[in-house]
Amino acid sequence: MLLAIDCGNTNTVFAIWDGSEFICTLRTSTHHARTADAYFTWYSTLVKHYGIDVEITDVIISSTVPRVVFNLRVFADRFFGCRPLVVGKPDCLLEHEPRVDEGTIVGPDRLVNAAGAYDRHGGDLIVVDFGTATTFDVVSKDGNYIGGVIAPGVNLSLEALHMAAAALPHVDISKPQNVIGTNTVACMQSGVFWGYIGLVKEINARIKAERDRPMRVIGTGGLAPLFAETEELFDSIEDDLTMHGLTVIHEYNQTNG
Secondary structure: OEEEEEEOOOEEEEEEEOOOOEEEEEEEEOOOOOOHHHHHHHHHHHHHHOOOOOOOOEEEEEEOOHHHHHHHHHHHHHHHOOOOEEOOOOOOOOOOOOOOOOOOOOOHHHHHHHHHHHHHHOOOEEEEEEOOEEEEEEEOOOOOEEEEEEEEOHHHHHHHHHHHOOOOOOOOOOOOOOOOOOOHHHHHHHHHHHHHHHHHHHHHHHHHHHHOOOOEEEEEOOOHHHHHOOOOOOOEEOOOHHHHHHHHHHHHHHHHO
16 A cells, blocks of 8 residues: 655645555644654554554655655654655656756655646646645646746735734635625635636736647646636646645656666
């Protein structure tokens, strides 16, 4: 069994892959000081609660937080007796290498999204990921990551607005009933919701114009369905795209490693 771990700036997701489907997905907050023992206590408690009794033989990790990788490596070695693959490290092979400026380090999450999206949809893609940052990843016809765009995440923008303006409250993102807000919360929600609708539409349009070819747009991340309710922003929404990409990279390494 494969344990795929996706560590983002806000949350870390563990998913068990049996070769055909994910049989268990667990989520915790990302904390750089969490030890291998703490990871295992949390993990083993939850898999026992869900009645999952499997033997983990392989582990693959994607992490945008470098400081957590060491403890996740120890976690895999100590409790499953395996050396994990870490996306972005030299010993983790990619079927399609990124084509970016020399010396540029591409975030592991973006490489994984590109691999997962290409496996499911082929090339000429834009992957829009609503995470801590809102990222746009461009995948070539041949499956290479060729660059993209990074914008502040939706919740990050709301938090920054609340922190920087003393009179503005903390609000949750939701679709407002009207564009014109008649109270402070409605005004903020409208600004963020319609602002990000505009951001996604404009950036996608400019990427397509720059590439000068038809491109499919894939949405992922927890807020993708919310924005897709109103506008036809995406050709497809993949809520498990990152985890799927990890299985694709793991399989490639098993075959070609």
